[in-house]
Amino acid sequence: MYLGMPESDFPDIRGLHLFAEMSDEHFLALMRGSYVQNFPPQIQLIEEGDPSDFLHIVLSGSVELFSSWNHRETSMATVRPVSTFILAASVRDAPYLMSARTLEKSRIALIPSQDVRAVFDIDAHFARAIVTELAQCYRSVVKNTKDLKLRTSLERLANYLLRQQKRENGASEFDLPIEKRLLASFLGMTPENLSRAFKSLKSYGIHVSGNHIKILDQEDLEKFARPSALIDDFRS
Amino acid sequence: MYLGMPESDFPDIRGLHLFAEMSDEHFLALMRGSYVQNFPPQIQLIEEGDPSDFLHIVLSGSVELFSSWNHRETSMATVRPVSTFILAASVRDAPYLMSARTLEKSRIALIPSQDVRAVFDIDAHFARAIVTELAQCYRSVVKNTKDLKLRTSLERLANYLLRQQKRENGASEFDLPIEKRLLASFLGMTPENLSRAFKSLKSYGIHVSGNHIKILDQEDLEKFARPSALIDDFRS
DNA sequence: CCTTAGTCTTGATAAATATCAATTCAAGCT
DNA sequence: AGCTTGAATTGATATTTATCAAGACTAAGG
Numbered sequence: 001m002y003l004g005m006p007e008s009d010f011p012d013i014r015g016l017h018l019f020a021e022m023s024d025e026h027f028l029a030l031m032r033g034s035y036v037q038n039f040p041p042q043i044q045l046i047e048e049g050d051p052s053d054f055l056h057i058v059l060s061g062s063v064e065l066f067s068s069w070n071h072r073e074t075s076m077a078t079v080r081p082v083s084t085f086i087l088a089a090s091v092r093d094a095p096y097l098m099s100a101r102t103l104e105k106s107r108i109a110l111i112p113s114q115d116v117r118a119v120f121d122i123d124a125h126f127a128r129a130i131v132t133e134l135a136q137c138y139r140s141v142v143k144n145t146k147d148l149k150l151r152t153s154l155e156r157l158a159n160y161l162l163r164q165q166k167r168e169n170g171a172s173e174f175d176l177p178i179e180k181r182l183l184a185s186f187l188g189m190t191p192e193n194l195s196r197a198f199k200s201l202k203s204y205g206i207h208v209s210g211n212h213i214k215i216l217d218q219e220d221l222e223k224f225a226r227p228s229a230l231i232d233d234f235r236s
Numbered sequence: 237m238y239l240g241m242p243e244s245d246f247p248d249i250r251g252l253h254l255f256a257e258m259s260d261e262h263f264l265a266l267m268r269g270s271y272v273q274n275f276p277p278q279i280q281l282i283e284e285g286d287p288s289d290f291l292h293i294v295l296s297g298s299v300e301l302f303s304s305w306n307h308r309e310t311s312m313a314t315v316r317p318v319s320t321f322i323l324a325a326s327v328r329d330a331p332y333l334m335s336a337r338t339l340e341k342s343r344i345a346l347i348p349s350q351d352v353r354a355v356f357d358i359d360a361h362f363a364r365a366i367v368t369e370l371a372q373c374y375r376s377v378v379k380n381t382k383d384l385k386l387r388t389s390l391e392r393l394a395n396y397l398l399r400q401q402k403r404e405n406g407a408s409e410f411d412l413p414i415e416k417r418l419l420a421s422f423l424g425m426t427p428e429n430l431s432r433a434f435k436s437l438k439s440y441g442i443h444v445s446g447n448h449i450k451i452l453d454q455e456d457l458e459k460f461a462r463p464s465a466l467i468d469d470f471r472s
Numbered sequence: 473c474c475t476t477a478g479t480c481t482t483g484a485t486a487a488a489t490a491t492c493a494a495t496t497c498a499a500g501c502t
Numbered sequence: 503a504g505c506t507t508g509a510a511t512t513g514a515t516a517t518t519t520a521t522c523a524a525g526a527c528t529a530a531g532g
Contacts (some may be wrong), residue, residue: 022297069387070386087371091371091376097379121364130367135328138374145377145381149303150303194303236330
């Protein structure tokens, strides 16, 4: 029996919330039509506006989601293993709203969108998981909107650092996971201003060297950043 | 048999995509636990951070969704009849990310979130509709993010006017559906700047008098606004 | 080890946007 | 009609953010 995807990749995908609870039969049906590909860095995987033929899963490496308008471009999110992207376009059978490119050498799984929709209709667990995932995605974007509209760029950076710190289990020093240029775009500012913003945060106990961050005065930084569960929490 | 909601409200709700395809039995089960309430203007229905006990439906009037942080406030969306709001919080059983207040005298239906989740699990059509709706909401917020990050405030206003015009079936004049103060907040600018932005758009053939808008030179406005399907289209 | 290309930083300046203060305007009320 | 209240506008100014140009730093390749 031919399978489009190496079985060695199954466990990673099965481990995602999205696929964890569905029946073996349906999971295998999805895998059968899917395939996996390795891409070099800086390869555009998706162009916004194209029809959404596949649900994508980053198995290794990392992928940037970005959007363009009128010769301007902005970074929308970075996707890291193991997770899916452009689920919404897949289930709606609508054109992609964002483009995607690899940031580094990446391994990507591709599941035909129409298979996703078909299995959705016959597997209640999968349906449940898709709803949960979509609701989560929606809430993330709403939080991001609040961040953009309610905070200055300096406040956004300060809170970004606190969020990043949480991801690193509260360590007082850590490395930025992306280039500063990209971080600037994600935070809605220019690289020049990000540079100046880092400098301004010195007075709140932030030390920066290359992409290594040290938080020297946690309390002071938090007093300035005022992180909020309703903007900065991943879960919930 | 007691029903918490007047049967006269059933057709409006049943007419929503969300409830159109589900079985009568399940629809009635949902209605049984629900109720309807009339609210005066400027009543806060929901406070962000509160647990999401109900899925809300605007039957008449209008509701503003807004968010606050650090004594600042921003308008996130206006909800008009007949549509639901805070679906994502309901299905995730997570706290509301936005607050809601009536803009005018409004009639609101309240469906217990746990009933929504329960019926989701037993009615495949309802499940499908929820996914479609959530994906749509997600895509709307993504478009809004692109609007905010890729455009200046003047460009956002110009494109808002073009979108509004489409809603009015392309009429060359129409009324703004919300106060300018609120529009400014929704577009991420101050009322003062909105005022000046309207003035700047005069040179592209926009005439404003009170809340009445005339588009005198469609082509010129579009040349400046450069509307994009991937930001400004409602559908897709 | 040097070169090269790109990112990052810095300073100077310009543009966009916000704030503050003062009117003007409009709608609702008595 | 006159009054009251809040929205909308306008001008002056301040702050924030972007742009432009130059130089410093860094990592990859010959």
